[in-house]
Amino acid sequence: MDSFDHVSMTGPDAGDVTRGTGVSLWKQIAARLEWQIAAGQYPAGARLPVESELSLRFGVNRHTVRRALAVLAEKGLIEATAGRGTFVKEPPIRYPIGPRTRFSEIVSAGGREPFGRCLGSQVEPADAEVARELGLTEGTSVLCIESMHEADSVPISFGRAYFPLDRCRDLDLVYSATGSLTRALATLGIQDYRRRETRISARAANEREVDVLSLTPGRSVLVLERVDVELDGTPLQWGRSSFVADRVQLVIKP
Amino acid sequence: MDSFDHVSMTGPDAGDVTRGTGVSLWKQIAARLEWQIAAGQYPAGARLPVESELSLRFGVNRHTVRRALAVLAEKGLIEATAGRGTFVKEPPIRYPIGPRTRFSEIVSAGGREPFGRCLGSQVEPADAEVARELGLTEGTSVLCIESMHEADSVPISFGRAYFPLDRCRDLDLVYSATGSLTRALATLGIQDYRRRETRISARAANEREVDVLSLTPGRSVLVLERVDVELDGTPLQWGRSSFVADRVQLVIKP
């Protein structure tokens, strides 16, 4: 094949990995692949060459390639599936958490098409938890809305939110019609509200989430528990949403 | 089958679950158990009565009890293990994320004993990512410190942090000696610093995390990526830490 005059030339493309420099081969390979991915040579969703091919190309053993790939997998850049291959992952959506967190605005700002759907709603008596968070007495009627969100037709989140019924009657109907909670609230005369607190935890996706969000079992979801209040401080909604962990990255700028 | 027309009492303690009220039995049982847990009748770590015992006590079938327990498990209140039993979980540590996030202060404020340990450190050239985050040029020497933290001897987090070497020489030694990064930085003349950005994602724990944090495989970890800067804005450290997802709850108050 090609004959390079460098320190070593074991493969056709091996100009980048040089032995005996003090930098381990797997680190060099990882850096090179990361660079190629960042440069768009392997765009999101693309399949990387199979490990044996890479080992040929870099002139190293397959295990050395695997060590490099492990670094990228750890960073969340690629994902390997036995039998299928190794694929470049979509970069996660940056999801800033702040006092005015709105799904559609965040997704639009990221240049993607937001979509929200009301999966169902019902009026129910507030249990101890909902009552505490909304500052109501247990048993007060609240409206529970179950919904999911997508960005560019990719499922992002799924959750339930609770609203005081007196303030938000028929919110579910308007939400279903408009597809946007912000707009639905606006038509009810609630022009603005702000986030009072966000609590974040994580766990493996449950069956329902696997179903609604098109996940494979065992995947992690970020669970966001949030309280929104009206401008005068009255609790407006409390809810818990599950975000597909590897499709979003929550960002907090204090 | 049952010869009761509407209200019945099947068990010795069944005064709380009433049939034919329109509220399903499993919901009533879930609410009752949740109340008992909240009231301290079953404190954190305690074992609940076995399912067969509960089914006797409430006068319902074991399946009905299981459905109620599933609700509490979903809420993160209990955890069942085949062969062992069903246990009340420790409430997660509330971990506020703000401009002055410090592990030891947060844990102390929660009435627990913080503990940090340096697992290892080395000087290495900054790769593209570290260089970008710390505002250095690729290849500049940085100090990498690997550490883990505990609260009341329970592993909480594990991560790697990178520091510009010129500013932080021997930081690892002082850290190992003091067990506190804040104090170690103080002895190097860096009295204060603040969080510039926190990025949060989640995934299943990898092998290393399972090992260091005493987890079972498949558990979720919250991955916090953070940039701390000195008061003049100079990047001081960048790092990624994995938090055991069901032992912490990140709290953001905008």
Added chain:
DNA sequence: GCGAATTTGTCCGTATGTATT
């Protein structure tokens, strides 16, 4: 280290009341 006992997890099936079509 083995086996029995305990306990949760998962299946099979049946019956019944209530909504929806």
Added chain:
DNA sequence: AAATACATACGGACAAATTCG
């Protein structure tokens, strides 16, 4: 009004994990 679907509740059997003598 009949047919259908769904949620609730019960009964039994066995697998899988854990504990303990």
